[in-house]
Amino acid sequence: MARDILKTLKREHDVLRALFDEIKDTTDRAVKTRGELLEKIEASLIPHAKWEEQVFYPEFMERADRDGLQTHAEALAEHHAVETSVIPDVHAADPGTPEFAGRVKVFGEFIDHHAKEEEKTMFAMARKMFSAEELADLDERYENWKDSSAAQTLLVAEKVKAGLKGTVRSITR
Numbered sequence: 001m002a003r004d005i006l007k008t009l010k011r012e013h014d015v016l017r018a019l020f021d022e023i024k025d026t027t028d029r030a031v032k033t034r035g036e037l038l039e040k041i042e043a044s045l046i047p048h049a050k051w052e053e054q055v056f057y058p059e060f061m062e063r064a065d066r067d068g069l070q071t072h073a074e075a076l077a078e079h080h081a082v083e084t085s086v087i088p089d090v091h092a093a094d095p096g097t098p099e100f101a102g103r104v105k106v107f108g109e110f111i112d113h114h115a116k117e118e119e120k121t122m123f124a125m126a127r128k129m130f131s132a133e134e135l136a137d138l139d140e141r142y143e144n145w146k147d148s149s150a151a152q153t154l155l156v157a158e159k160v161k162a163g164l165k166g167t168v169r170s171i172t173r
């Protein structure tokens with residue numbers, strides 16, 4: 001099957017949805033599991049979101065009409081809200097509490113909403129803007145980037161920024 005960045009991004013959305021389903025089913029006593037699942041969520045989400053912001057969204061923007069530009073602005077605003085508010089709120093809660101469960105639920109709902117909009121609107125537009133060759137090329141670039149040390153460094157930096165240090169402390173104490 002030919003490579004296709006839109007299919008790869010959709011598959012990653014599904015992985016995230018499954019992880020959020022898992023963490024939603026944990027109890028307040030499952031502190032260690034919650035910490036591990038949150039780490040997995042961030043390890044999946046951060047490279048995905050950063051690559052969208054740095055490569056896919058700008059390429060999309062270049063080809064977009066007025067509606068496309070609004071869709072792009074909306075997607076970027078949602079990324080910003082998750083990064084600056086939703087994720088820090090999760091980290092500020094103790095994983096053994098209902099506060100954490102509530103905030104993680106909001107985090108999952110936000111991601112599901114955003115992923116749905118991408119799939120239904122942005123990716124549908126992109127399907128018409130990019131040729132099959134371009135979608136295959138983007139997919140290859142994404143895979144190479146994910147394997148690069150630049151991506152790994154970025155992941156660590158973003159995790160620290162999100163306050164994962166605090167979570168690691170609380171699950172190892």
Ligand SMILES: [Fe+2]
Pocket residue numbers: 049052075079114118
């Ligand atoms: Fe996104």
Ligand SMILES: [Fe+2]
Pocket residue numbers: 009013048052115118
């Ligand atoms: Fe996405």
